[in-house]
Amino acid sequence: MKRVLLVPLLLVAACSADAAVTTTSAPAAPAPTTAPAPATTDSSAVGAPVTFTAQVWADNWFSLYVNGELVGEDSVPITTERSFNAETITFTATYPLTIAMVTKDFKQDESGLEYIGTDRQQMGDGGFIAQITDTSTGKVVATTTTGWRGLVVHRAPLNADCLSSADPSTDCQHEITPEPTDWTSPTFDDSAWTAAIQYTAAEVGPKDGYDTITWSPAAELIWSGDLKIDNTILWRATVTAG
Numbered sequence: 001m002k003r004v005l006l007v008p009l010l011l012v013a014a015c016s017a018d019a020a021v022t023t024t025s026a027p028a029a030p031a032p033t034t035a036p037a038p039a040t041t042d043s044s045a046v047g048a049p050v051t052f053t054a055q056v057w058a059d060n061w062f063s064l065y066v067n068g069e070l071v072g073e074d075s076v077p078i079t080t081e082r083s084f085n086a087e088t089i090t091f092t093a094t095y096p097l098t099i100a101m102v103t104k105d106f107k108q109d110e111s112g113l114e115y116i117g118t119d120r121q122q123m124g125d126g127g128f129i130a131q132i133t134d135t136s137t138g139k140v141v142a143t144t145t146t147g148w149r150g151l152v153v154h155r156a157p158l159n160a161d162c163l164s165s166a167d168p169s170t171d172c173q174h175e176i177t178p179e180p181t182d183w184t185s186p187t188f189d190d191s192a193w194t195a196a197i198q199y200t201a202a203e204v205g206p207k208d209g210y211d212t213i214t215w216s217p218a219a220e221l222i223w224s225g226d227l228k229i230d231n232t233i234l235w236r237a238t239v240t241a242g
């Protein structure tokens, strides 16, 4: 009787050993997932640093990040009335470039309106255009296009009937979306962001400074889906080669 019982016990032991081998080999599987990390690290280290110029015209204000670092911002404060001006920012970086920008249409407060309390009380509108030139080749390597992706983080007013309110700061509704963590980073996933919309010069009405720059034919005036209600937008674009 005892010999009969021993056989199944040995079989169980053998099976357990096999399972153990399979299990211990599993932790080795994550090894391939470490492969993308060096690729990302390499991308910012490979190649000699290049000097670029970024030319930007924004209604009304912008800041510019490259590969996760702030490289410049609009020198005219957004609180300046009619803060229309073009900027040229010089920076050094290595390809590929992850371009990230904040653009802001002026709003007097969370109502989204401007000239509050005057006969010009209104929704202001936005729009911007940018191009980046590789100074080692003189070529424009990036321009604003509908290939840029944006995330609207401030919308107001959500109720247009507050436009004529005597107290828009109370009556106008707004929506704020928190800025995602590390959204300027090359590794940030912006696949859920929405594609930029191209607008005509007639729609945006570009003003002072716009005509002082020779824009590439590829550079488009862009914004998100609503020039007036979308007040603050985060943008991302990638430049893979010089």
Ligand SMILES: [Ca+2]
Pocket: 059, 060, 105, 106, 124, 125, 126
């Ligand atoms: Ca504006």
Ligand SMILES: [Ca+2]
Pocket: 105, 106, 107, 112, 123, 124, 125, 126, 156, 227, 228, 229, 230, 231
């Ligand atoms: Ca606005």
